[in-house]
Amino acid sequence: MLFPSPLIRGTLLQRYKRFLADIRLSSGEEITASVPNTGSMRGLTTPGSPVWLSHSANTTRKYEYMLQIVEAENTLVGINTGLPNKIAEEAILAGMIPELTGFSTLKREQKYGRNSRIDILLTTGNGQKTYVEVKNVHFKRTDTLAEFPDSVTARGARHLAELGAMVQAGHRGVMLFVIQRNDCDSMSVCADLDPVYAAAFTKARQHGVEAYAIRCHISPEAIFADQTVPVLTL
Incomplete structure (x- = not known):
């Protein structure tokens, strides 16, 4: 971007x-x-x-x-939480995330769940839908580990529950973490700062929600995803 x-x-x-x-x-x-x-x-x-x-x-x-x-x-x-959706879209269209390829349409901000909007909706030619929730990550406190969230996020926990419901309904649900810094090589959920979100994340993963993370290159001219990094298991 x-x-x-x-x-x-x-x-x-x-x-x-x-x-x-x-x-x-x-x-x-x-x-x-x-x-x-x-x-x-x-x-x-x-x-x-x-x-x-x-x-x-x-x-x-x-x-x-x-x-x-x-x-x-x-x-x-990068601190602008309005940018990760665009960064994620560019990364998906570029084929950077192998698990998010093979779709025929990509739409942004689509209504789903209980009065919510999904950040990105991917649909394949046979109608399979993949609901992608994008989260901005900029918190790091140890070594090269990025963490999310950096404070309590009740809204984030609700989104995880809604993704789990989509999976149970026969669709795919994906959490995509966009790390707006380039000094991290892995990402984890921050359980000590928000144990409710951590519990919701674990439950969502058990229900089949997928989780991926992309790290960004940051400069005063552009911000773009340059590498996928693993999301660690709690």
Whole structure:
């Protein structure tokens, strides 16, 4: 996924109210940017961290700058939770995930389950449906292991239950974790930070829900999946 134009470098001063950050640009100007991530962003909000922002000339927007990348532990980390669906779509269309090939149609944001929307719906020529739920991953605390979630996510647990129901109905259900950092070679569910999600993940896997993870290459010009990595069993 290419950014429309190269991102602008700055320094993080503070993140607050979940969706705002004060940033000092290289010019010395201090601005407030929107933060497209309502999660905790654990480990990615340290004041003084190098950051990269996109800029919009749209005068109807309240904030013309948007935070996209934070540097942490000497690596670039994508924080925009609106990007993983596009990244996942590009990876699937490129055949990067062998288990998600052979379909005839790919649709985004399709209604399913109990008043939910699936991120990606794949359908084969014979009508078999694969429901793909995409999750953004940017949390790492040990070695090269990416973890999800970085805080409690009741919504995520509900999605796992709905995927399990799709499998029981005769379809395929897939969790696809998009790791927006390039310093991880495996991924695991974070049971200590959200034991309810971990239990739901284990139950979903027992019901036949599949789990895959793709690691991303991050730069101020583009973010794209460059490698699949294993999802470890709890």
